[in-house]
Amino acid sequence: MFNITDHFSRTLYFILFQILICIFSLRLSGQNNYWVFLKDKHRCEFDPYKYFDSKALERRVINNIPLFDSSDFPVNQDYVSLITGLVEKADFQSRWFNAIAVDAYPDQICLVSELPFVREVQLCETSGNNLCNVSTDTDIFENFPELLDEQISSMQGEFFSKGGITGKGVRIAVFDAGFPDVDTHKAFRHLRENGRIIKTHDFVKNRENVYSKGMHGRMVLSCITGLYDGKKIGLATDAEFLLARTEHTLIEPFSEEKNWLAAAEWADKNGAQIINSSLGYYYHRYFNDQMNGKSSLVARAATMAARKGILVVTAMGNEGDGNWKFLVTPADADSVLSVGGINPNTRHHISFSSYGPTSDKRMKPNVSAFGVAVVASSDSLEISQGTSFSTPLVCGFAACVLQIHPEYSNMKLLEEVEKSGTLYPYFDYAHGFGIPQAGYFTGGKKQNNDTSLEISLSNDSLFIKINPGLIRTDSLSYLYYHIRNRQGFIEKYAVLKVNNENVLQIPVDLLKNDEVVMVHYLGYSKEITLKDFN
Amino acid sequence: MKKVFFIILLVTGKFLITAAQEVVLEENPLADTVEQTWGMNLQHYIHTYLRWDFMVGPNDPGASYKPGSSAFDFGMRYKYKISGFYSIGGDFDFLSFANYYLQQNSLSEQINDSVGNYKSERLIFTGFGLEFFNRFNYGRRGNSIGKFIDIGLYGNYSYYVSHYISDDIDDKPYGVIELTQRKLKYTERLSYGISGRIGFNRWVVDVRYRLSDRFKEYTGWDKLPELPRFQIGLEIGLF
Numbered sequence: 044m045f046n047i048t049d050h051f052s053r054t055l056y057f058i059l060f061q062i063l064i065c066i067f068s069l070r071l072s073g074q075n076n077y078w079v080f081l082k083d084k085h086r087c088e089f090d091p092y093k094y095f096d097s098k099a100l101e102r103r104v105i106n107n108i109p110l111f112d113s114s115d116f117p118v119n120q121d122y123v124s125l126i127t128g129l130v131e132k133a134d135f136q137s138r139w140f141n142a143i144a145v146d147a148y149p150d151q152i153c154l155v156s157e158l159p160f161v162r163e164v165q166l167c168e169t170s171g172n173n174l175c176n177v178s179t180d181t182d183i184f185e186n187f188p189e190l191l192d193e194q195i196s197s198m199q200g201e202f203f204s205k206g207g208i209t210g211k212g213v214r215i216a217v218f219d220a221g222f223p224d225v226d227t228h229k230a231f232r233h234l235r236e237n238g239r240i241i242k243t244h245d246f247v248k249n250r251e252n253v254y255s256k257g258m259h260g261r262m263v264l265s266c267i268t269g270l271y272d273g274k275k276i277g278l279a280t281d282a283e284f285l286l287a288r289t290e291h292t293l294i295e296p297f298s299e300e301k302n303w304l305a306a307a308e309w310a311d312k313n314g315a316q317i318i319n320s321s322l323g324y325y326y327h328r329y330f331n332d333q334m335n336g337k338s339s340l341v342a343r344a345a346t347m348a349a350r351k352g353i354l355v356v357t358a359m360g361n362e363g364d365g366n367w368k369f370l371v372t373p374a375d376a377d378s379v380l381s382v383g384g385i386n387p388n389t390r391h392h393i394s395f396s397s398y399g400p401t402s403d404k405r406m407k408p409n410v411s412a413f414g415v416a417v418v419a420s421s422d423s424l425e426i427s428q429g430t431s432f433s434t435p436l437v438c439g440f441a442a443c444v445l446q447i448h449p450e451y452s453n454m455k456l457l458e459e460v461e462k463s464g465t466l467y468p469y470f471d472y473a474h475g476f477g478i479p480q481a482g483y484f485t486g487g488k489k490q491n492n493d494t495s496l497e498i499s500l501s502n503d504s505l506f507i508k509i510n511p512g513l514i515r516t517d518s519l520s521y522l523y524y525h526i527r528n529r530q531g532f533i534e535k536y537a538v539l540k541v542n543n544e545n546v547l548q549i550p551v552d553l554l555k556n557d558e559v560v561m562v563h564y565l566g567y568s569k570e571i572t573l574k575d576f577n
Numbered sequence: 578m579k580k581v582f583f584i585i586l587l588v589t590g591k592f593l594i595t596a597a598q599e600v601v602l603e604e605n606p607l608a609d610t611v612e613q614t615w616g617m618n619l620q621h622y623i624h625t626y627l628r629w630d631f632m633v634g635p636n637d638p639g640a641s642y643k644p645g646s647s648a649f650d651f652g653m654r655y656k657y658k659i660s661g662f663y664s665i666g667g668d669f670d671f672l673s674f675a676n677y678y679l680q681q682n683s684l685s686e687q688i689n690d691s692v693g694n695y696k697s698e699r700l701i702f703t704g705f706g707l708e709f710f711n712r713f714n715y716g717r718r719g720n721s722i723g724k725f726i727d728i729g730l731y732g733n734y735s736y737y738v739s740h741y742i743s744d745d746i747d748d749k750p751y752g753v754i755e756l757t758q759r760k761l762k763y764t765e766r767l768s769y770g771i772s773g774r775i776g777f778n779r780w781v782v783d784v785r786y787r788l789s790d791r792f793k794e795y796t797g798w799d800k801l802p803e804l805p806r807f808q809i810g811l812e813i814g815l816f
Contacts, residue, residue, distance in 0.1 A: 075716075166717050329719040331613070366616075367720075368609070392602055400606065472606055521601065534607040540599040 074131060076298065077152050078340070080142045080163040081122055089116040098214055098314025106352030106452045114139050114347070122160050129154050135305045139347045144301050167301060167340065190426065191274060191417040193387055194266075194436060198412065200278050202481035203443045210268070210279025210442030212449075214241065215317045216310035216353075217264055217435075218303060220257025220290035221245075223421070228261065230269040230419040233280060242313055245288040246302035253288045260288070262427055263321045265419035266435035267442070276417060276424070278439035285313050290322060300324065303373075304344040311351045316445060316453075318348055319438040320357040321431035323371030331369055335403040339372040349378035354445075354453040356438040358430040359383045359408045360397035363473075368398055374408070375401045380441070380457050382434045383475055384414020391521060391538050392473035396430050399472035404532045408475035409457065410464050412436040440479050447484050459484070469563035471525050471536040495567045498560075500576045505554065507547040507562055514541060515565070522546050523563040526554070534558075617816070618720045622656045626668075628783055630810030632677065637802035639683030648675040648785075648808055650706065662714055666727075670706035673733050677701075677804050684802050688740060688763065697743040700764070700791075700804070704735035708772060722814065727774040731785065735766045763795040770806070779814035 091100065091110040103110055118136040123143060127133040130147035137144070144167070147155065156164045195201070203209070225231050225240075234240050243253040253260070268284070269276030287309065289302035303322070310318055329339060336342045345355045357379050360371030374381035374397070384396030393414035399407030416432040417424050441460055445451060451459065461467065463483035464476030497508045509522070524547060525536035539546060541564070549560065554573055561570035614620040632646040652670035659665065677700045679685050685698055710729025718724075740758040770787040785808045792801040 326617070326720040327718070330618070331720070333719070389601065398604065398606075398609075471604075473602060473604060532606070535603075535605050537600055537604070538602040540601050542599065 074146055074148050075152075076134075076167045076301070077145050077147055077155075078140075078142050078165040078167050078301075079126055079145055079155055079161055080140060080165070081118065082141075082160050082162045084113055084116045084119055084141060086121075087116045087119055091115065095312055096314035098316070099312060102314065102316055102352045105450065108350075108352055114141075118143060119160070122158075125158065126155055126161075135301055137304055137308065139304070139308055139344070144298075187417065187424070187426065190387060190413075190415065191276065191424070194413045194416050195275055195278065197385070197387070197390075197478055198278070198436065198440050199481040200275065200440075202485040203278055203440075204275070206447075206485055208443045208446055208481075208485075210282035210439060211446055212281075212283070213279065213316055213442040213445045214283045214285065214314050215267060215279065215319060215438060215442055216285040216287060216306070216313075216315035217260065217267065217319045218287050218289045218306050218310075218322060219260030219263055221255055221288050222253045222260040222264060222286050223255050223258055224261050224419070225264060225286070226254040228419055228422070230265050230271045230276060230424070233270050234268060234284065237281075239281070239283045241283050241285055243286040244306070244309060246305050246309075247288055247291060247298070253286050256288060257290065258421065259290075259321070259431065260286070261421075262418035263319065263431055263435045266416055266432050267319060267439040269419050271419070271424055276419065277435060279442035282439070282442045285310055285315055300339065300341040300344075303341045307344050307348045307353075311348065311353060315353055317438055317441055318345075318353055318355045318357075319435050320345070320355060320373065321429075321434045323358055323360040323374060325360060325362060325371040326367050329372060331367070332402045334370055334372055334375040334401055336372075336376040336401060336405070339375075342373040342376040345373035345376040345379050349376070349453060352453050354441055354456050355379040356434055356441060357381055358434040359399070361395040361429050361431075362397045363392075364394045370397045370399055370401065370407050377405065378454065378457070380410065380437065380460060381408045381475070382430060382437045383408035383411040383473065384428075384430045384433045385411045385474070385478060387413050387415050393428075395428070396433070396473070399475075400532070404530070406470060406475070406531075406533075407472065409461050410437060410475045410477065410479050412440075412478055437479060440481070443481070444484055465566070466523060466563050466568070469523055469525070469561055469568040471523065471533060473536070473538075474523075496562055496564055496569045498562070498569060498571050500551065500573075503551050505547075505549040505551055505560060505571075505573075506545070507549075507560075509541060509544050509546055509564055511544045513565060514544060520565060525561050527559050527561065528555070529557045616720050617722050618658065618718060620658050622658075623653060624814050624816040625651070625653050626781075626812055626814045627651055628781075628810060628812040630783055630785060630808035632805040633807045633809050634805040635807065636805040640802035640804050641680035641682050641684075642805060643678035643680060646677045646805070647810070648673070650674070652706070654814075656712065664712040664714065666710050666712060668706070668708035668710070668729075668731070670708070670733070673702075673704050673706040673735075675702040675733075675735075684804075687798060687801060689742070695742050695744045697741075699741045701737075701739045701741060702733075702735040702764075702768075702791075703737040703739075704733050704766070706731055706733035708732070710772065710774075722776070722778045722816075724777050725775075727772070727776070729772045730769070731772045732767065732769040735764075735768070738764045738766065763792055763798065763801060765789060765791060765793050774812065776812070776814075779816060781812035781814065782809070783812045784809050 130145040130151050132146040134144040245253050265276045267277040268279050270280045287306035289306045348355050357374050359374045359381050384393040386393035412433040414433050415428040418427045460479050461476045463479045466477030470476050495510045495513045499506045522539045522541050525533045527533045556573050559570050559572050628650040630648045650670045651672045652668050654668045656664050656666040679698045681694050708729050708731035710727045712725050712727050714725045716724045738761050742756045744754050746754050768789045773784045775782050787806045791804045
């Protein structure tokens, strides 16, 4: 057996060794990124006509936003100087949140937090892979040209094309991990030749060049505006672009959400009307119950961008078949257009697309689009999948709507895109209002709440029956239904493939008097409560 | 109770009866919104892991070992979160495997019947193990493991201990001789010690110090010099 004295000393050494490692690692990790929020903007001068691009001013007028808004004033530079002297490095200054991002050790940040003009200090730290695409997999849809046609025609893009609607004059900011080959690829030649890439900025490296790093941005951009051998990949082929690199590619250190905020303020200043963000943050940084549009900085930034009149189009995320399952932030923000994924083969929810609602039970996604799409590869085209690509398809669609209705505020635009959805007024937490339809804006789509659905009450059950003449034998005729409570929260929803007229039977003793049963079939929606039979 | 019953009905699909229709999607948000307690940074979490440590000393004089002496473990870990900063947990190593490549010196001479200069000589301990640990997390994180430091106590029971010798033979009709001795009467089956880990999500640096001896008294033998007590290596969480 062991010698107790000898082992006691060795154990002591071991514990000392552990403590040294702890101290070392804590010290290493001690330098962190913090947000320092300030109390006021005293003595800050601001001239909106000098600061904003003319398009930004125009957007403010359309959205009834005052030109002199304190959230647009610069951060007080006296405060910045004082804080800079106390920390390792002062980084981005946010006008919107009146805050400075700093690198500091805990003892330094303690001093900063005691300054009289500092309102709050928050740690911003974490890691995770945030691009909302999943690996390229052509198995799910093998017919390449057909998919390219379908990703446009599923939104009735031909109605826009026939009307010469191409998003002309609409300025879109795209936030991503880099845009390699966009400066050479022929799918973007029309942008280069017509000078439609207005500005670029790499917020990771703080430089102008964004034409390197993550290919994700190239693929996303192609789904908004790509034009390859005369074929449209996205709908907004004549839109203008602001390209911002906000994401690291392989590792995700501490700064992406800060970069997102910086890029949003930059996009606002430079007149963006729409932001496309095929990015999302989830379990590395947050819990499901924090997906409430208020907890994450990026959701608050997206909400702020919406308050500035920008339509933020963002991806729901690809966690539908993972442990996380639900949406990622900033798709949880209240005033953003969150986009889910549709399987091109089945035309309903694609398994990986994250589900709603938000943790505070608001409806998400708002709409959906193909979750498998043809995108620009390094030198030609390829198929990729993810809500990363559903998002830019809808973004291009929204740009076309804005060209038709330049008078639309961002929230009006959001509402109208929702109303154009294939399922509207029906909605659920997998599809939102369905795929937006161009016909709604060009007169090609007709909503018809016809008598195709018959709902009756007998034998203590609610029976839902389809008009036999409307039963389609093709594989894409689905009946959607949900049951929602008085607060508007959907307690259950499902999609059924219809094989005969008697679709659904709901025992009434399991339905509360004020619960709504809503049903949708082939463009027809009906809703009913038990009270309707009383 | 009524609510639980309602949720069960929803989940099991008894709520709605569909006639000859194919359900292609069915979701029950009411059941989904029940508070979760299992997750990486929730109250309970279980995952498996692989660990590969190398023996790094100190060893008694005469018990020199060769590089490559290592320990391999495969096990399952349970973590119970007490606060954002502090958790406790336990490991069960299904397979705990320690392998000492011995130098040809006094230990080797003593445990062999004859003095030889073998090409390869190993002491192999195969068994299972238990560990209890305290986990101190630091840094902000979501539902992920994050950065942590563990300090704990471990114990291993070796149900199979063997002494293996291999040597080249020149003057026999065979070229190699291998010998495995089992049921060794001079080794302890039980070992225990203290452990420490520093990790970030699934990537972990593991340090262990063995308090117990590998060898016990054996009649007629001098006390055997002790094998290295420290081991350091990498662990990968499988999640």
